[in-house]
Amino acid sequence: MFRGRPAMLAKTPANPAPLQRTAFLNDTTLRDGEQAPGVAFTRKEKIEIAAALAAAGVPEIEAGTPAMGDEEVETIRSIVSLNLPTRVMAWCRMSEDDLMAAVAAGVKIVNVSIPTSDRQLAGKLGKDRAWALGRVAEVVTLARRLGFEVAVGGEDSSRADPDFLCRLAETAKAAGAFRLRLADTLGVLDPFGTYALVRRVAATTDIELEFHAHDDLGLATANTLAAVMGGARHASVTVAGLGERAGNAALEEVAIALRQTARAETGIAPAALKPLAELVCGAAARPVPRGKAIVGADVFTHESGIHVSGLLKDRATYEALNPELFGRGHTVVLGKHSGLAAVEKALADEGITVDAVRGRAILDRVRAFAVRTKENVSRETLLRFYQDSFTESALRLRRAAVEGAI
Template sequence: MSPRISTIEHSLHRTRVEKVVLNDTTLRDGEQAPGVAFTGAEKADIARALAKAGVTELEAGTPAMGPEEVAAIRSIVEAQLPLRAIAWCRMRREDVDAAIASGVSMVNLSVPASDRQIAVKLHGDRARAKELTAQVVDYARSRGLDVAVGGEDSSRADPEFLVELMAVARAAGARRFRVADTLSVLDPFSTHDLVSSLRRETDMEIEIHCHDDLGLATANTLAAVKAGATHASVTVIGLGERAGNAPLEEVAVAAAQLYGIETGVVLTELQPVAALVAAAAGRPIPVNKSIVGDHAFTHESGIHVDGLIKDRRTYESLDPGLLGRAHSIVIGKHSGSAAVAAMLDVLRLPFSSGEIARIVARVRSHALDRKEPVSNEVLKDIWRDVRRQSEIRVS
């Protein structure tokens, strides 16, 4: 084991985190996924579903997009849900004014943090980024808004500059700094290192915002939380730019399951809210999607099914009952005699020891030919045919 990994693992075990606030940005970053567009009514429905699921912070949209977006955000605010609606803004006074028109009490003011993005987007240098941050944060605070500053492309920024930018934001009245892995360049180890170093320098709230281009968004988010992040940006089913964001359902369940970290999320509501967002986004949930996919607790392998039948703990680390779900067994190529026999018992179809072997062989052949699970109706047909053959042999 390398010294670096050993040091990080020691730090992970040493850090005691009891709670993290999940800031759901499905209605902002999630809607930025290619081809996704929510109507005002859909946004309101999703906000209500998230509130029911125990989410307490919601990035409701980008007011600078125009009157329709302002109206959609305002409808969420006026619904008086048990969550805080936050508006995403560029580091511009006019964006703050649009946020005020939407009725929110908090804004996330985004500013480029990496040298490349500062040069391209601000046509300036680090001093310009700090100057702009101080001015606009002060303006938002003077208008009565709580402020989070989002460091766009934080993961490619000079860490020392991030510390300086955070200090400027805090001095101007910001309560939170968002560390954004905008281009998904972090891994869990570098995430932990970065957030730990920032945590040592400030008492501000720190929010982690991860993208999933490398499939590490959930892992990186958890690493940040273990390093001291107080808030985590997530989206339902990981919806978002490019490969998406850290999924709400994965972060909420993993935080509780692995670390006992409280998020306030009602786990039994995760599947309904996922179905609602998927329908509104026109993005079907993959059947093998963790936590909320149809096959997340479905088993075919004979070895696994045999173990589950005898003692479900042999092949269960996450109790599906916590999510309002249950294990299910499908019959297919990899099914063994125990699984097929159990299904025949459920269907109340009698069989002999000799018949079960023939039924299993027929099941596997059918599954291989059709490349799909064997339905109960097909299993009944196979059973009838095997029983008929048995009767012929006896006669």
């Protein structure tokens, strides 16, 4: 009944109808995740994270940016040398030098990135669309000659002309790229715009499409789902949504939301998600928020009386996600919003039966405690309230007797 104890609520029928689609996840925790301000993984941490991602069933990871220098190159090499059961790719600019650094890093797959919006092409490179198409053809061709599998990263695709993205997709494919990443670099899209953009590009090219979201509007996961619905077979994600500015689409949210809402399988082991988030957030020195979807400590914890009363009668009344899928259970805590049913159940778990009058007296203490301390009531505190209730009611009875009420 209390935090940390195994679930004591009845089981619901096993989860859903058969899964029907697949989506391929590329985890970029070690590249875009590490671009989050102040986040800097050590080599050991990057290796541990890579291994944990592979063990969780992530089919492809973006392990870093070789152009950053020798330390990053060596770290990526170390990850490659583990021969993990995941594809290891490196992020490069649309540049020959970056490709040579990727050669040194030992990867077999590169993502070569090019700005796609006029604003970025002109504003940061002083170039135009024709130049971009030419560079994609040149650099992808070179990368293929160097033996890489090549994906093209379309930076700022969400602010680019969709017709230009279609031409870029064709150019990339003709030069030998297997995939185009449509990046919502500034996180400006909503799910409707994402769906329309991906459908538009998917309709004119048969290159594989990936969507890379940013969470500036809190829409990264929703947009990623919309992209998959629109025809992107690949989704770029990070653990706990760690990433540049407001972060990226969270691996755990995308994997589970796809499964729950689109019946799309990603091959990710749900039970691995919480330990994975703790590993990454520990290395990032950013604790997992308690309410973080899927992986937060409190996402299967219930306090409100109406919910607890319902769950105790039938778990399905307040359960959409089965915690057992994640190796977890429901936890009920006692606090300001508790009702009598929760108090009775908590005491029953201790082998104690109380009548409603005593139960409500204890509930009053629970609520007052929660307001005063801003904490839930522990087992020990509850038992103290229970013991106190004898003294208190004895006192009340005595007072009533003295006052002649009984």
